[in-house]
Amino acid sequence: MGYLPSLSTCLKYGSTLFLSGFFLTAGLLYTYQCALIYPSSFPAGSRSDVATPDEYDLPYEALELHTPDGETLRAYMIPREEQGRPTVLFLHANAGNMGHRLPLAQVFYKKYACNIFMLSYRGYGLSTGVPNEKGIRIDAQTALDWLLNDARTKATRIVAYGQSIGGAVAVDLASRNGKSVSGARRESGESVCSKWRGKIARGKGNAGHARAGPS
Numbered sequence: 009m010g011y012l013p014s015l016s017t018c019l020k021y022g023s024t025l026f027l028s029g030f031f032l033t034a035g036l037l038y039t040y041q042c043a044l045i046y047p048s049s050f051p052a053g054s055r056s057d058v059a060t061p062d063e064y065d066l067p068y069e070a071l072e073l074h075t076p077d078g079e080t081l082r083a084y085m086i087p088r089e090e091q092g093r094p095t096v097l098f099l100h101a102n103a104g105n106m107g108h109r110l111p112l113a114q115v116f117y118k119k120y121a122c123n124i125f126m127l128s129y130r131g132y133g134l135s136t137g138v139p140n141e142k143g144i145r146i147d148a149q150t151a152l153d154w155l156l157n158d159a160r161t162k163a164t165r166i167v168a169y170g171q172s173i174g175g176a177v178a179v180d181l182a183s184r185n186g187k188s189v190s191g192a193r194r195e196s197g198e199s200v201c202s203k204w205r206g207k208i209a210r211g212k213g214n215a216g217h218a219r220a221g222p223s
Contacts, residue, residue: 045102045173046102046129046131046132046139046140046173047102047103048102048103048105048129048131048132048133048139050103050104051103051104054103054104054105054108054132054133055105055132055133055134056134057107058082058105058106058107058128058133058134059107059108059110060084060107061084061086061110061113063110064110064111064113064114065114066086066110066113066114066117066124067086067087068084068085068086068087069084069085069087070082070083070084071083071084071085071154073127073147073150073151073154074150075130075143075146075147075150076146076150077143077146079130079135079136079137079143079146079147080135080136081127081128081129081130081135081136081147081150081151082106082127082128082133082134082135083106083125083126083127083128083151083154084106084124084125084126084127085123085124085125085158086113086117086123086124086125086126087123087160088117088121088122088123090121091160092163092164093121093122093123093164094120094122094123094164094165094166094167094190095122095123095124095125095155095161095164095165095166095167096113096116096122096123096124096125096167096169097125097148097151097152097155097166097167097168097169097178097181097189098112098113098116098124098125098126098127098169098174099127099148099168099169099170099171099174099175099177099178099181100126100128100129100132100170100171100172100174101171101172101173101174102172102173102174104132105128105132105133105134106126106127106128106132106133107133109126109171110126113126116169123160123161123164125151125154125155125161127147127151129143129144129147130143130144130147131143135147144173144177145177145180145181148168148177148178148180148181149181149184149185152166152168152181152185152188152189156188165190165191166188166189166190167189167190167191167192167193168181168182168189168191168192168193169192169193169195170192170193170194170195171195172195174195175192175194175195176194178192178193178194179192179194
């Protein structure tokens, strides 16, 4: 009669296989957690194809911002001709890039007469680097610092507007910069409402109402 393993042997090897699978899965999740939280390559082409504001009949300047930790961020400044208009710092969601948010930027620019500043976080669009929480906070601060040093926007009301994960970035940015940021707006998933005009004009608000682009 052939050898039959004992129950204890089966349990021993079964436990070993289970633990091996568990730690392998945990290791993979840890290794790829940033890719899961920050799917910068979704939708397809997001790391290479970035729409430009002129496709939406918007004037713009294409910018490169250099972060303190050595990354290069791509950004758009969409300025109003009128002096002193409020400025929206647009912080996008965790998928796609700034180009996917241009339809909403067009609404803010044309309907509410705001300056718009948009960026693709590190590891998004054509920006360098790999996205992570600390890095995206640095990216948002770098964008704000640019606005606070530009002659057209440094004296305007600056409102941080965030979609999805960008909402948390907007609130964090406002909390760290005092009066430099007049308010933070977080997208709630509803459509843009008439109250936005009043909120943006006063530079106040903490709950957004608009959706555009991948989330």
